[in-house]
Amino acid sequence: EVQLLESGGGLVQPGGSLRLSCAASGFTFSNYAMHWVRQAPGKGLEWVSVISGSGDKIKYADSVKGRFTISRDNSKNTLLLQMDSLRAEDTAVYFCARARATNEVGSIVNNWGQGTLVTVSS
């Protein structure tokens, strides 16, 4: 069974940093692109970033480009999101999600974690 478990969320001041982790199990992690998607309280979904299975292809939403860094450790089956220069508008539940198809960065996602809440406030 595919399992994705996010951690690392919490309260941080504007301008601060936070690192999110997503522990994956139940599948061959390195074969799948992984995404971060966020949802502000009571709002819709916003795609944040994607990384290919090997880590050589990465894309970001304009809203986080230059501030967030996605990475993965395939030896530890872990997806990471380093978030710097955080703003109030980054407050959201952050979900990690796995691509449906192997080795396709453009594949839709069909497995999601439960999410971790990031609150940016003074």
Added chain:
Amino acid sequence: DIQMTQSPSTLSASVGDSVTITCRASQSFSIWLAWYQQKPGKAPKLLIYKASSLETGVPSRFSGSGSGTEFTLTISSLQPDDFATYFCQQYNNYPWTFGQGTKVEIK
């Protein structure tokens, strides 16, 4: 970026009704459109991908259609478990973008 606009924002219906949600794209693309269901406090659940392909395990009362700039999700014979919020999403190119959501409420 491709903007996705869903309608209606809220839909009131009864168990057994057939409902349709529409998603319009600001640019034309082929079939790279997905539909998700989300319940409060939960992660989204993939229902439909490639505009009309039913995800494994999803009941057949859910169906999707469309291409170009207009896509629809139809739920035939609404069940109590179907009252939730539904989002469309284009994955034709990055950045992926979502519709604002349609809340299906009990009438």
